[in-house]
């Protein structure tokens with residue numbers, strides 16, 4: 008039984024939950040009250056010194072960084088369709104996982120955090136910066152998805168799960184990219200029961 012410390016409005020948490028659901032792995036989800044600052048209390052900092060969700064507990068292993076968690080679970084359970092072992096196929100998945108973390112994630116944070124969660128502390132300059140980055144990144148994702156069914160190849164991989172959680176997050180503020188290829192792919196991803204199970208329940 009895995010334990011995931013997460014939050015329903017955290018895209019990083021939801022990608023872990025999506026994978027656990029998709030693979031049919033047993034888990035307990037512990038909600039960390041980000042709104043009350045629980046992630047900055049000593050008990051949680053002992054699990055994740057970055058004061059962030061998600062954190063995965065697997066016996067003696069305490070693991071942070073959502074994409075590292077995805078890779079760990081895929082490796083441990085030999086989910087080789089989602090995370091191929093063949094070097095070239097794996098490199099393509101890794102490329103898009105890193106692209107998502109290094110390039111998309113900061114833009115999503117700038118836009119969605121400031122428009123939806125920051126309240127009086129919203130930073131208009133950060134929103135503008137994030138929107139500019141998204142205008143640069145959207146054509147890159149669109150080009151990939153206009154050439155193939157999924158982000159890293161013909162089949163769904165960890166890269167799709169990771170990127171799709173950010174696209175959903177952008178939809179919270181009406182900022183999700185709407186090109187035909189991205190829309191076609193995102194509809195496929197969001198129709199997955201495992202993806203739905205991870206969404207915030209209203």
Ligand SMILES: N[C@@H](CCC(=O)N[C@@H](CS)C(=O)NCC(=O)O)C(=O)O
Pocket residue numbers: 016017018019020041046057058059060061071072073074
């Ligand atoms: N690189 C981290 C990012 C995790 C992250 O940004 N989590 C956010 C919620 S989506 C969080 O916990 N923020 C609270 C904070 O940074 O204090 C990962 O992929 O797990």
